[in-house]
Every structure is written in C-alpha cells, then in structure tokens.
Amino acid sequence: MSDDITRRDALTASAGFTAMLGLGFWTEAAAADSAGTVLVTGASRGIGLEFVKQYAAKGYTVIATARDPAKAADLQALSKANPNIRLERLDVLDHASIDALAAKLKGTPIDILVNNAGIGGGGANQIFGKINYAVFDDVMKTNVEGPLKISEAFIEHVAASKQKKIMMVSSSQGSVASVRSPSLYFYRASKSALNMVTVNMALAVKDRGVIVGMVAPGATDTDFMVEVRGRIPLGKPEERTAGMIAQIDAFTMEKTGKFYEWNGEQIPW
Amino acid sequence: MSEQATRNSTTRRTVLQGAAALALASGPGTASAADSPGTVLITGASRGIGLEFAKRYAEDGWQVIATARDPKKAEALQALAKAHKNLRLETLDVTDIKAIDALAAKLKDVPIDVLLNNAGISGGAEKQKIGSIDYSVFDDVMHTNVLGPIKMAEAFTPHVAASKQKKIVSISSTEGSLTLISPRPDVNSIFYRASKSALNMSMINMAKALKDKGIIVTMQSPGLVSTDFVGSLRLPIMITPQQSVAMTMPIIARLTMEDTGKYYRHTGEVAPW
C-alpha cells in the first residue's frame, strides 16, 4: 500500500507540474483522452480482476478494491505494472469500511462504479431437502445489500463524474423467466433481488443524471464455477468481461434500469 | 406501496370481481374434488390477510392449522379458535428454522392440502429511503419474506405430498414484479420489493423441484389490502381482507399442475415477473 501512495503522490505531482509548465492544451487533451475513473469491487480474482486489467488498459484510472489486497497476488502484480491502478481494501459486507472508503475518496469523481463482488453460496448447500440455511445471509448480504450500500455511499462520487454509471454484475440465474430446473435457491433469489434493487436505484437517481444498469457474464471460467468446470461450456473471463465493458459503454439514460448479457442480449426478468 | 396496474383498471377489477363471485357461487360444481375441504396450514394468522384466510377456511369446513408467533396475544385468532372446533392454533415464527422443524415433526403424518405462506413484513417504508437506508431491517425482511417460505416449503413437503390437493401457495406482491415496477416513477420499500422478487424466484425453483412429487407451487398477490401492513394509508383502489381472501380462495381451489410456478393476482390475472 505504501508503494501505492508514493506512486499516487508522484502522479498528482506530475499533473501539477504539467499545469505549472502551462501546458494547458496538452493536459486538456490528456483529460479528454483519460477515459475516467472506475471503481471495481471484488477485484482480487476472476471477473473483477479482469475488469481492472481491461479498464486500466483502456486508460482508465482504476480503484481496485478487495477484501484483502495484500493476499491478492495477481492484483498486486497488475498494479505494480500499471500506475493507473490503485488498490483499496473493501469488504462489501462491512458498511463502516464502505463509508470510510467513500469518505477517503471524497472529491474523487467515479465515472463507473462496478459492483462485481459476489458469491454463489455453494451448489451443495442449496439442494432441496438439504438446504443449508447458514449460507443465506452471506449470499443475500454480499450480492444484494452490499451493492445497494456501495451505490448509496458512492452516489456523490458518481454524480460528480462525466459518465455517471453504476453497474451491477448480475446473472442470468436471476432471471425468473429463465428457470428450467431447480438449483442455487439463495444465489438465484439474491440476483433477482439485486435486479429489483437496481431498478429502484435507477429510478431514484435518474433525475441526477446517473445511469444504473445490470450486466451479466454468462457461465464463465473462474473460481466461481469450480463445481461445474468440465461439465458445462464456460466462456473465457477475458472475452466475457470485454463483452460486459462494451455493454457498459453502450449504456445510456434510455437504457437505465435494464439488464444485458455480455453479448448484448437483453435478459428477461 | 400501491399495486400498480389496479390503479387504472377499476372497471376491469369490478368485472373480474363479478367473475370471481360467480366462480364462488358455482363453487364445487366447477372445481370438483379439488376444492372439497382438506387441511390448510397458514403462517402469520394472527392478523390481516392470514387471519381472514383462517376464518374463511374454517367456515368452509377445512381443518385449519393457524400458526402465529404468539397465539396467546392474538385475540381475534383466539376468538376464532373458540368458535371453530376445526381450527387449531400453533406457535410459529417463520424465521425460526428449529421451530419450523419442530412443528413439522409434531405434525408428522398430518397431510396438509394447502400450505399457505402468508406471514410477511415490509420492514417499514421510512427505513428504506435511498440516501438514508437503515440496513438493520434488511435481515428481518429477507428472513421473514424469503428464508421463511423456503424453509416452510422444504420442511412441510412430506405433509403436502401426502395430501390430496398438494398445494404450496406463497403470498407475494406485485411490488415484487420487475415488469410492473420498472416503468414506475416511485421508489418505495426497496428491501420489501427485493424480498418479493427473491420469493418469486425461490418459489419458481421450488415448483421445478416439487413437480415430480405432484406438488403445485404458486404465488398470489393479494391486491392492495387495508390491513396493518399499509398503516393508515387508505386509497380508493384498496380492498378489504374479506374481499382479497374471497377472491383468492377460488383461485387456490382451481389450481392444477398446469399452474405450477405461476404468479396470480387476486383478480385471477397472471402477474408478470
């Protein structure tokens, strides 16, 4: 983390230096080029890590958050190689830490808030007849309460930005209309609930010009899918995340409150 | 917490109410064995819609297992139990998994024709305003409205499977319908809405899981009903618990396996997801 701060300070200093040199034209062009700032939750692994990699490569400043950044070796390596990536500790279950990070980042506009952190709860815990109710709270709090709290806490940062987007990584498993066979009771319910939360959030912040939407990766080869790896076709995280980023790019106020698969298909409720 | 489409369809509602009344009048003739009295277990029977269900089923000659968190304090329910020998009281908090298992064990060998997951809470609209959300009510809302009904269905599946009618009905709300909510301008009770979407998803899952056992799983939206639930709110589109239950019972009576996984309004229309 101390590495980080030094780098950040260096960046701020160099921006100030550029301004001092009176390179107004140049910095303006750079600002227009600099795609903006993205905050990603659950950036330690899987799709979250891929969001960080791809947004950074596109020239965004990325605030990559994780429960335990020190243990996230891939994320550490990525941030060492890319000065646009800043690491922050954030557990989406910990409301005090969410508020603290929002306060720490006060005055930093966030163009795209990506609520990616999520858990499945384990397939074996959610089989009819032997449902393990002990995982209910973790699933609901991580997948529903967390994204809502984070969106609420960072609304000023997003509203102060250019793009003004709050995006939820949901799942087609949350589509009630698409259920074919029983599984993942809590996970599915959590994503349906997340969709309802998102729709309401979209309505609530519309007049502030903030766009709120849902994207989904489809079945993707991350740790999330260890239980089914080899049994169902899984997409590559690189491809699926690129698809979701394209959908996020294409989100306009006309689409606020809507739900898109990585390939652009609209997912039914 | 207004129930969207009813707002501008008073006429349609009146017509449908007529139709429901007609269905009621023609009763057993049309619905045959499916609605002959059986056993119903109702959660949250102390007040409001649950109490009215208990009363109407008891009057119709059903064996009613009326459950409540604290039956001793539920005076109206006590009175009902005194008036009807076919109504028995049981203590049940639907957020208490052990208590659900204990009641299921106590009622072992009692076939339950209709399991009515009615208990539900809103969590208080004033606590769910975006910008000042009180997250301390999140768990209560999710436990009561989602975890409780899932656990009830799971624990009482043997009882329902052993019955004649084999129905699990959960009282949801059109407030849980993403299709109806998304075009609306009002944001209200975000946890409550999310809990009912989650309930719908859970019951769809349940419908798929229980189809092989011949169990019909559906959701019912009761309309906007003048109970404690809506506080002092009174709107012209509101109906009484008596009206809501009178319209809902014939719908439950007519359910067949064709209906499993459906989400009905009190009017008999299918609600969109």
Ligand SMILES: NC(=O)c1ccc[n+]([C@@H]2O[C@H](COP(=O)([O-])OP(=O)(O)OC[C@H]3O[C@@H](n4cnc5c(N)ncnc54)[C@H](OP(=O)(O)O)[C@@H]3O)[C@@H](O)[C@H]2O)c1
């Ligand atoms: N993979 C798929 O097929 C698929 C399909 C549809 C939707 N999704 C959704 O995509 C999102 C990302 O999934 P993934 O495939 O990348 O899963 P993953 O590889 O299991 O990664 C999950 C990420 O969420 C983080 N996380 C979990 N709980 C957290 C908490 N309380 N606070 C902060 N971070 C937390 C994890 O951090 P730690 O490293 O600290 O555990 C990890 O970074 C999830 O919302 C998931 O529901 C995935």
Ligand SMILES: NC(=O)c1ccc[n+]([C@@H]2O[C@H](COP(=O)([O-])OP(=O)(O)OC[C@H]3O[C@@H](n4cnc5c(N)ncnc54)[C@H](OP(=O)(O)O)[C@@H]3O)[C@@H](O)[C@H]2O)c1
């Ligand atoms: N009224 C409406 O306009 C409306 C509209 C749509 C859907 N609904 C749904 O209809 C259902 C019944 O609502 P209502 O209008 O009759 O509400 P109500 O008058 O507030 O009654 C709620 C009932 O649920 C019980 N309950 C709450 N938490 C419980 C728990 N943990 N365990 C057991 N019972 C519990 C209450 O028992 P106590 O007496 O112990 O508190 C009470 O009997 C709810 O699921 C609600 O979401 C109502």
